Amino acid sequence: MKVLFPLAALALFAVPVHAACTYPTAPTKIPDGATATLAEMVAAQKQVKKFDEEINAYTACIKLEENAQLAKGGDKLTAEQKSAIEQQQAQKNNAAVDEDQKIADRFNEQIHIFKAKSAPSATKG
Numbered sequence: 001m002k003v004l005f006p007l008a009a010l011a012l013f014a015v016p017v018h019a020a021c022t023y024p025t026a027p028t029k030i031p032d033g034a035t036a037t038l039a040e041m042v043a044a045q046k047q048v049k050k051f052d053e054e055i056n057a058y059t060a061c062i063k064l065e066e067n068a069q070l071a072k073g074g075d076k077l078t079a080e081q082k083s084a085i086e087q088q089q090a091q092k093n094n095a096a097v098d099e100d101q102k103i104a105d106r107f108n109e110q111i112h113i114f115k116a117k118s119a120p121s122a123t124k125g
Contacts, residue, residue, distance in 0.1 A: 021061035024054030026099060030106045033113030041114050048107045055100040062092050 027047040031040040066089035070082060077085075 021058060021065050023096070024051060024058055026051055026103055030103070030110055033110035033115075034117055036110070036114060038118075041111065044107060044110075048103055051103060052100055055096050059093050059096055062089050062096075065089065 027044065029044075030048075031044050033041070036044075066085060069085050070077065073081065073085075
């Protein structure tokens, strides 16, 4: 029974504020650097940068969401409930940052491939 009350209280505080933070949509395709054109790579770079900006806005939003949940609960929240709210927001933040980093890493890998195929060969000349 002790577990149900904190979860119910957390749900009570989480529902109204949660709707404000919308998780951004990640770029659906990172071009293959070995076959992509410069225009495709530039377009992908813009999408990756846009996603990064949207993730930054999302993580800022969930921090505000956390602060609002804690403020709304005020002194009524137990330390356990506060910790649950903080952990939930930390998980959202970490998942968003991890996805952002994976997208950036995939894109950077393709950039290296693209630059390698585009660079003049050292053996020529």
